[in-house]
Amino acid sequence: MTAHxxxxxxxxTPEGIMFPMILAGPVTRFAAWIIDWMCIMAxxxxxxxxxxxxxxxxxxxxxxxxxxxxxxxxxxxSILTEGFWNGQTLGKRLLHLRVMDxxxxxxxxxxxxxxxxxxxxxxxxALYMVGGISCVITPYSQRTGDLAANTIxxxxxxxxxxxxxxxxxxxxxxxxxxxxxxxxxxxxxSPDLAxxxxxxxxxxxxxxxxxxxxxxxxxxxxxxxxxxxPETATLGLSDEQYMRNILEILFNDDKTLSQKKxx
Amino acid sequence: xxxDLNKFITQGRVIWSELEDILVRIEQDPxxxxxxxxxxxxHYLYQRTCADLARLADFSARQEIRTxxxxxxxxxFSLIHKPLRSPExxxxxxxxxxxxxxxxxxxMTAFWISAAILMAGTLFGAxxxxxxxxxxxxxxxxxxxxxxPAQRVAKEEAAQKxxxxxxxxxxxxxxxxxxxxxxxxxxSLGITWGVGTVLVVFSNGVYLxxxxxxYILAGQTRFLLGWLLPHGSIxxxxxxxxxxxGFILAGALIGPVRNKTRQRALSLKYRLxxxxxxxxxxxxxxxxxxxxxxxxxAFLSQYHEPAISYTTKILFxxxxxxxxxxxxxxxGRTKPESDKGRQIP
Numbered sequence: 001m002t003a004h005x006x007x008x009x010x011x012x013t014p015e016g017i018m019f020p021m022i023l024a025g026p027v028t029r030f031a032a033w034i035i036d037w038m039c040i041m042a043x044x045x046x047x048x049x050x051x052x053x054x055x056x057x058x059x060x061x062x063x064x065x066x067x068x069x070x071x072x073x074x075x076x077x078s079i080l081t082e083g084f085w086n087g088q089t090l091g092k093r094l095l096h097l098r099v100m101d102x103x104x105x106x107x108x109x110x111x112x113x114x115x116x117x118x119x120x121x122x123x124x125x126a127l128y129m130v131g132g133i134s135c136v137i138t139p140y141s142q143r144t145g146d147l148a149a150n151t152i153x154x155x156x157x158x159x160x161x162x163x164x165x166x167x168x169x170x171x172x173x174x175x176x177x178x179x180x181x182x183x184x185x186x187x188x189x190s191p192d193l194a195x196x197x198x199x200x201x202x203x204x205x206x207x208x209x210x211x212x213x214x215x216x217x218x219x220x221x222x223x224x225x226x227x228x229x230p231e232t233a234t235l236g237l238s239d240e241q242y243m244r245n246i247l248e249i250l251f252n253d254d255k256t257l258s259q260k261k262x263x
Numbered sequence: 264x265x266x267d268l269n270k271f272i273t274q275g276r277v278i279w280s281e282l283e284d285i286l287v288r289i290e291q292d293p294x295x296x297x298x299x300x301x302x303x304x305x306h307y308l309y310q311r312t313c314a315d316l317a318r319l320a321d322f323s324a325r326q327e328i329r330t331x332x333x334x335x336x337x338x339x340f341s342l343i344h345k346p347l348r349s350p351e352x353x354x355x356x357x358x359x360x361x362x363x364x365x366x367x368x369x370x371m372t373a374f375w376i377s378a379a380i381l382m383a384g385t386l387f388g389a390x391x392x393x394x395x396x397x398x399x400x401x402x403x404x405x406x407x408x409x410x411x412p413a414q415r416v417a418k419e420e421a422a423q424k425x426x427x428x429x430x431x432x433x434x435x436x437x438x439x440x441x442x443x444x445x446x447x448x449x450x451s452l453g454i455t456w457g458v459g460t461v462l463v464v465f466s467n468g469v470y471l472x473x474x475x476x477x478y479i480l481a482g483q484t485r486f487l488l489g490w491l492l493p494h495g496s497i498x499x500x501x502x503x504x505x506x507x508x509g510f511i512l513a514g515a516l517i518g519p520v521r522n523k524t525r526q527r528a529l530s531l532k533y534r535l536x537x538x539x540x541x542x543x544x545x546x547x548x549x550x551x552x553x554x555x556x557x558x559x560x561a562f563l564s565q566y567h568e569p570a571i572s573y574t575t576k577i578l579f580x581x582x583x584x585x586x587x588x589x590x591x592x593x594x595g596r597t598k599p600e601s602d603k604g605r606q607i608p
Contacts, residue, residue: 011340
């Protein structure tokens with residue numbers, strides 16, 4: 001387990017797989033707390049009149065119940081929601097945050113309780129100043145409750161399933177007529193360079209026309225210096241079309257498929 | 264090397280989607296129970312996704328795909344690696360009668376440190392009042408304790424009507440909230456390597472010592488015992504136990520501690536992991552004790568002679584203290600024979 005940048009924590013599983021977790025910063029966490037605080041207030045204002053009805057029987061009992069519920073909610077809201085919602089309160093859920101064990105393991109109830117009991121310190125002197133300062137100065141953005149409970153708060157945005165077929169297929173590729181050049185290209189191009197081309201292709205719509213022409217012109221020039229395809233294959237191709245063909249050769253190796261299709 | 268990305272995605276997408284669907288189902292319904300077949304499938308999908316992520320380490324690939332797979336692995340990892348003691352195994356009676364006192368006994372050093380600091384504070388407060396009775400305003404921040412004890416006793420005993428009539432429940436609620444907050448502070452301040460916990464316990468000892476000395480010097484020992492023992496016999500031990508939890512936390516932070524079996528120093532992370540369930544257990548017990556003490560203080564401690572005799576109250580408080588002592592020191596003890604039977608040959 002290492003923190004390779006200031007805002008990620010890398011976990012290594014027993015299988016030897018490494019994955020980073022994006023740590024939530026103090027500002028996002030404070031925003032989540034504001035939402036949670038508003039939830040508690042809303043809940044109290046909803047329960048208040050109902051408890052007030054007990055006042056018809058005994059005002060003393062009604063006031064005692066309200067006092068205890070207020071105290072209970074201020075501590076138990078986070079414990080219950082984080083305990084039963086896999087480390088998320090409503091505020092954290094809305095902002096895609098999650099409390100996790102520092103080793104990426106499942107959060108235990110005792111960890112949830114400890115981190116929330118220590119809010120008594122983190123909330124001092126007001127507006128979670130101790131907790132906020134602790135988040136800023138600790139390597140994994142932990143407030144004191146997190147330090148004691150061995151927990152971290154991570155950002156877990158919902159990610160889209162990868163989809164590249166739209167970009168990589170369906171167009172005639174004149175370069176494929178020269179398999180030896182394609183093989184040489186794959187040999188010469190580094191993974192980073194290949195990624196750069198794919199990035200340029202995926203972001204083409206975000207570029208202005210002049211910038212797009214310039215980017216693809218520079219890329220095409222560079223690739224022409226690596227492997228030069230004959231003029232019959234490149235005739236009439238714009239720089240962008242040239243790079244699309246290159247991209248398909250790099251990432252969409254259908255050689256094996258075409259071999260399988262051959263009887 | 265450059266990965267055939269299209270083929271990689273086409274082949275992997277079915278597995279990833281199925282895993283993501285299971286994850287979403289579990290995350291939306293934490294009580295969801297998977298049967299053995301579903302669990303095996305979940306584990307298989309996790310391993311396949313791990314393998315795909317491992318393949319990406321050797322190949323060039325889109326950052327989005329890597330991030331997506333990492334997110335799937337991270338989410339699955341935390342669900343697969345659950346703690347052995349899950350909440351489903353939690354039995355409240357076993358926890359209260361066995362887990363709580365056993366945990367208390369497991370950390371006796373922290374308990375004795377906590378009790379010693381309270382005692383030191385009490386002695387300091389009592390000595391200060393005995394030497395300088397004018398120190399009361401500085402040592403006791405409670406206005407109702409400022410008056411002369413003899414006058415207060417005379418006033419309480421002469422009272423014709425119940426001064427907290429109609430407020431008893433809300434008074435109990437206030438006491439429970441306030442004392443529980445103090446207990447949480449005593450625990451939480453353990454994070455300051457125990458310095459804060461020492462201050463909380465010592466200052467509470469000073470208030471207690473000053474009050475005790477004030478009443479004893481005024482010749483009101485019976486009243487004092489009748490007033491403090493019914494709720495104090497639970498409330499004070501509860502605060503000591505909360506401070507014990509604070510010192511356990513401080514001990515884990517200070518470390519290093521030698522693991523008796525492996526004879527090697529445990530890292531801070533493991534030391535904290537080892538104590539988290541103990542802190543939870545202790546604080547759970549402390550909360551229950553403070554709820555009981557709050558009700559006793561509101562409904563019994565505030566009534567004095569002639570409404571209720573001091574002897575009865577002192578007897579009640581003493582009995583309660585003895586029961587608490589027996590409970591904490593002997594409840595949930597297992598016989599050595601049964602332990603021997605469990606040993607692996």
